[in-house]
Amino acid sequence: xxxxxxxxxxxxxxxxxxxxxxxxxxxxxxxxxxxxxxxxxxxxxxxxxxxxxxxxxxxxxxxxxxxxxxxxxxxxxxxxxxxxxxxxxxxxxxxxxxxxxxxxxxxxxxxxxxxxxxxxxxxxxxxxxxxxxxxxxxxxxxxxxx
Numbered sequence: 001x002x003x004x005x006x007x008x009x010x011x012x013x014x015x016x017x018x019x020x021x022x023x024x025x026x027x028x029x030x031x032x033x034x035x036x037x038x039x040x041x042x043x044x045x046x047x048x049x050x051x052x053x054x055x056x057x058x059x060x061x062x063x064x065x066x067x068x069x070x071x072x073x074x075x076x077x078x079x080x081x082x083x084x085x086x087x088x089x090x091x092x093x094x095x096x097x098x099x100x101x102x103x104x105x106x107x108x109x110x111x112x113x114x115x116x117x118x119x120x121x122x123x124x125x126x127x128x129x130x131x132x133x134x135x136x137x138x139x140x141x142x143x144x145x146x
Contacts, residue, residue: 012043015110017103017120018054025059025078026067034119038085046113047086050105055079089113107133 016024016034024031037043047055058064059075068075091108103122110118110133118135 011041012117013046013113013115014038014043014117014119015046015051015106015113015115017106017118017122018051018058019121020119021055021082022058022064023121025073025082027071031119035085045086046089046109046115047082048089048091048105048109048112050091051109052079052083052086052088054105055082087113 014034016031020031020034023029024035034043034045038045056075056079059068059079065075068078089109089112091105092112094104094108094111106118106120106122116134118133119137120135121137
């Protein structure tokens with residue numbers, strides 16, 4: 001999944017919540033399409049050290065490693081491929097916005113990267129009302145980003 005050279009300057013810029021990355025890795029519909037689009041250079045993905053660490057932690061969970069093994073993959077391999085695909089940024093400093101600090105990490109990354117869209121399966125993130133941030137559920141994001 002190495003990053004393809006960015007095509008047009010109008011490539012959509014996204015932050016994927018960890019739950020979306022996991023769904024993509026497991027091959028679930030629209031989330032996996034987002035990874036394909038990023039690999040093609042049609043969209044740009046952004047992440048932060050905090051989000052990468054969260055992804056690493058989730059990938060190490062036993063039920064995830066078992067599912068990855070059935071697909072012939074390891075957590076380390078998936079993490080490396082994702083890290084190669086995203087542009088890592090330093091997140092913005094923000095006040096506590098939602099009840100889960102992991103969700104604040106998504107928002108801080110999105111604000112610092114100036115993304116067009118956050119894709120999340122988390123209801124608290126999707127319900128965020130901020131004029132600078134657009135959030136879509138992962139069930140529709142792959143279709144809308146085409």
